[in-house]
Amino acid sequence: MNRKWIISFFVAVCLPFLSGCWSSIELKELAIVSAYALDKKEDGTYVGTFQLINPMNVPGALQGGASGQKPSIATYTATGGNPLEVADNASTKVSRDLYFAHTSLLVISEELAREEGLSSILDAMERGLEFRTTTNIVISRDIKAGDFVQVLTAIDQVPAEKAIKSLDFTEKLYGENIATNLQKFIKAAVSTGKEPLVSGFIVSGDIEKAKTMEQLQSSEGAATIEVNGIGVFKEGKLVNWIEGEKSEGTLWVLDQIQQAPVDIDWEGQKEAISYKVIRQKTNVEAKTKGGKPVISVKIRAEGDLRAIEVPVNVTDPHVLLRIEKVLQEKIKDEAEATIQEAQKTKTDIFGFGEKLHQSEPDNWKKLEQEWQDVYFPALDVDVTVEAFIRRTGMRNNPYLFDLNKKSD
């Protein structure tokens, strides 16, 4: 009994000293990387820019902190042969351990995405312990990715947060872009029946000024970060940009619309009636007819009228039916235009191939090899749209309609 206690006592005492504090690291020793930008130099090496959060300068984090006087981020640049080597090289400049578990944004420059593709980069990211597969990927258009992560933002103290939030909100409220994370990208990239999409960002304004505190001292700011376009990838490389209405059409077909405005022309007047989608469902059916694949896309939209700029009697159900018809045409046009564009570039961004794989796996095996280059461009896609006006908003007839009646 006594010996048992003595032994267990010694084990208990020795244990902490023998094991040490394995892999323990204090918060003070971490440099939290919020965004990681990758550019490419002419000599083929990568240039990585790290956006680090400087916790002491994040307003609200600490009472009486140096909020609003210093930037809440710090950036460091390093070069290397692959993305992780870049990170290793950066540690000579940063006094702390670069910590990637909270990296929410991976910015790739357009140049790099077009020339080299993302395949080799993403492997290192996914293989690494700290990187999350939920990290969002974006492409910086026309500017260096390194410059993009150096731009300060006013409302969101950490610029990476701002980029992700605007991505999420435009996807949700506007339906013109798409948030893609590592996982989604890789899944689509390895699938033969689908190609990945990545949102693009531009910075408009004076970039150099936007990197300094001047950016935050005026209400307008020297430059703004904007979501712009959806990048289409083929075999891991950026091949095309989808923009404007076409990008909305992409989201219609992809069943990704949550809320989106649709403006229609009415009696010759451009964009006279604005409609807002509140619920949407897209069903894609893939079949083969005589060895040829046939795709039918059924879009069902439901929404409210938002603004009416022409005198129209919306209390009349027949008028509403006519509006619905125009809406259907408009959505159909958008969707078909996008599909045609995709067929032109031979990229099945909608995952039609995947659908066919699911519905007819045997036939898919025959088509798989030449799907992107032969079958998809020649595809016969039948788009049917069913639009429904749930409410006319908080008013019945527009003021204009009532005014006209008075003058009659």
Add this chain to the structure above:
Amino acid sequence: MSYRKFLKKMKPKEQRKDLEKVEQKSIGTSITENLNIIKQKTGNSPDIIIRMLTFSHDPEVSTAIVHVDGLVDNPTINEFLVQSMEDSVQEKLEEKDLFKVFSEKVVAVSSLETLKDWDSLFLALLSGDTVILADGKNEALIASTRGGERRLVEQSDSEITLRGSKEGFTESINTNTALVRRIIKNPNLWVESMNLGKQTNTDLSIMYINGIVDTDIVKEVRQRLARVNLDAILDSGYIEQVIEDESSGLFPTITHTERPDAVAGNLLEGRVAIFVSGTPHVLIVPAVMIQFFQTPEDYYVRFPISTLIRMLRVFMFLISLIGPAFYVAVTTFHQEMIPTDLLVIIASQTESVPFPAIVEALIMEVTFEILREAGLRMPNKISATISIVGALVIGQGVIQAGIVSPAMVIVVATTAIASLATPNYDIAISARLLRFAFMLSAAIAGFYGIILGLIMLIVHLASLRSFGIPYLTPLAPLEWKSLKDTIIRGPIWSFNERPESLHPQNPVRQGKNQKPLPPLKRRMVRADTKEGDKNES
């Protein structure tokens, strides 16, 4: 005689020799000698009161009344003993057997008995009974006159409920057993008395319900009590420590309560209560872990509410066990688990703190333990000062000086509140000690260390027994039927069986179909009357 007295005062050692000389087993016939023995044995203590009564018609026959001041009920002695004996002096005593006359005609107290040996005489005398000695009699009459100043039945300080009885046990064992008897009016409520403690001669009772309790448990309790040979028993805690199963473990295997309703409830489940004179804390055996998260009030409020509260208690216990450990692990090993915004806040707070998280946690925890201990032991008037100083030291000073981060203060404060909210102090204090072990294991190996500690803890708990009952019953071993009174508290109408693990002789608790059955039609009780049927709106 005076020479002896002189010697006694001068040389205490001599006195012992004298005592040995007069050491006699049974009472002698001479009253003076008997009284001398009493005086000698009690060292002539002034609170031993001896009153001589002589009968005028027969001066040869003298009697003496002996009692201890303060332990007896004075009105009883005055009215029913002294007064009536003096009255009887006027009468002519024809009967030869004086004690028979006394017990049948003169002394009007509830209980009278005759004793012949000194040991029981002293025990009775010191318990508050009055001893009547008579010349020529080699026995003593013991009149039950126990009384004196005692604390009244008050509300228990340590176990407070909003609903339910406000009565709490007192220091008097008779009052305590009576409080339980008042709840369970059943002849099967059996009490066994014994006397333990070589010096203190403390009264001790075990109580159980015959016909419900497993006789093996009672036998086990008797056996364990029989081998108790302590010098003194000042509280039920002494008994607890010599009869419990695991004396060196951190977890209590015997529970105690100050509430008669809690004792009654446990007796009805088939447990045994041990009352100890001089303490309001009544021991209950066997005890299982889950009991420490239950209060009598759980059964008085409706079951969904008490279920939620019980879950909350287990949650609080977990917080008080691993709260700071969790924080230390998450900030030094698993930073990826903290949401980014929160991480930035915590990081900005720890930026200026010079210590690692574990040192911070230890500083705060030790400070808190010091404050708690100080607050507990200080007189009420000073404890207010302590709380002010504590609030300033913890709340303001430490943070402003940048020694501890505000997040750590929040964690420690939450842990402290959670620990104080655990209903049973015994289990809360176990968690309080184990918390430090968990903090260290978290600092060494993060969540891995915490999980390792929890596994070891559960293994230890599963190995414990309380009077033959596994400590984690009914969770391990699993008893489906008893599960409805664990972390969840099922409805009263579903408690048809007593807990299986206690092997009750009569396992059926109540009639079936106790669920209330309201009428199918939702109508008012007085629907027949004219006013009644308009009530439903």
